[in-house]
Amino acid sequence: MSNLKTIIATLILGSSSVALADTNFSFKASAHTSWGTPTTVPTVRDHRFSTTAYRPMVRGTWISLAEPMSGNAHLRLQSQAQLNQIRIQSASGASYISHVSVRFMDGTRQSITLNKWVDGRNPMLQFSLDRSARVDRILIQGSAHGRRGSYQVFGYGTRMAEAPMPPVYQPPVYQPPVFQPPIYQPTVTLAAGLNFFGTTGRKFVAVDQNLGRFSTIRVQGLSGHTRIQRIEVRFANGYEQTLDAVNRTLLPGQVLDIPLDAAGGSLMRQISVFTNDGYTPVQTLTGEVSVSAF
Structure with a gap:
């Protein structure tokens, strides 16, 4: 009888200890997947090489x-x-x-x-x-x-x-500048020591056509003060070039360059240099000038 009581007491104490050891622990897990979910990562495609074939x-x-x-x-x-x-x-x-x-x-x-x-x-x-x-x-x-x-x-x-092929990049070809040496054209003196004293205010300079073609006339002061009012140029083809409003006084060493018109063909026949209207006699001494062409 005492043994039976001992066994019952042992069982009661064991069940109490088991009840105290229960911690009610639980675990829950879930997972979710989906296809085509938007993403913030950019998509990069390489378009350098086209997949479209060039067909005829x-x-x-x-x-x-x-x-x-x-x-x-x-x-x-x-x-x-x-x-x-x-x-x-x-x-x-x-x-x-x-x-x-x-x-x-x-x-x-x-x-x-x-x-x-x-x-x-x-x-x-x-x-x-x-x-x-x-x-x-x-x-x-x-x-x-x-x-x-x-x-x-x-x-x-x-x-x-044939279909057109895709454009091909052609790098620019460097073309170095070609040096053109200046063409030397000597100056030809047509008249020297011209002065207007004792004239009606104009001097005529005949030009030998065998001297060739020129692009510019130069009037240069040699001595004194010489006033140049007008210059006329007659060409071999009949064309005339007139500079009415020159009105320039040349001192020694000063020059007056006059470009020739292309219409004259640059082959001159005569140059007329005026110090006044060409009709008024010049009674006083004037300076001297030279006329050249180049």
Whole structure:
């Protein structure tokens, strides 16, 4: 009996210790995934190399298959074009076309019966082929009305044209400047020691045309004070150049350069130098000048 009580007491104490050890611990976890969720990271694509291939373009056009002919014709084509229509067009007079046979490159044939005239009132016969393909040869059965009847054969087809290639960067080519040495043109003295004392105010300087062409006249003071009012230049082609408002007083060493007009051809015949209006006598001493050209 005492042993039974001892066992019961032990069981009660054990259950109490187990109850005290219960901590009510729990764990909960969850996960979520999705496709196509927006992101703030930028997407970078490389466009330096295009994935689009440059392929030839196809263009449709009417192609002349032979020179004008008459009667029966046998055409062997060397064209790479793919034809889908045939046209028989009058070139002169009248031609009767009864039958046309088309042989393709793969050996198949297509026959067309026309039995029609081509002339000024009905200038062309046109028909479509069964498919668009390369043609090996064309046989035409026809006859001409008289000697002047002729016709010409055309085909409507597609030609392969090369597409433009992408632009290629060409670096600039440096072109160094070319040095042009100055052209030396010597100065030719046409008159020296000119003065206007005892004249009506003008001096004439004859120019030898064998001296060549010049671009500029130079009047230079040699001594004293010399007033230059007007200068006239006559050229060999009849052209005259006049400078009315010069009004310049030259001292020794001072120069007056006058560019010549291109219309004169630069081949001078005479130079007139005025110190006044050219009609008033000069009674006083004046300075001296020289006239040269270069």
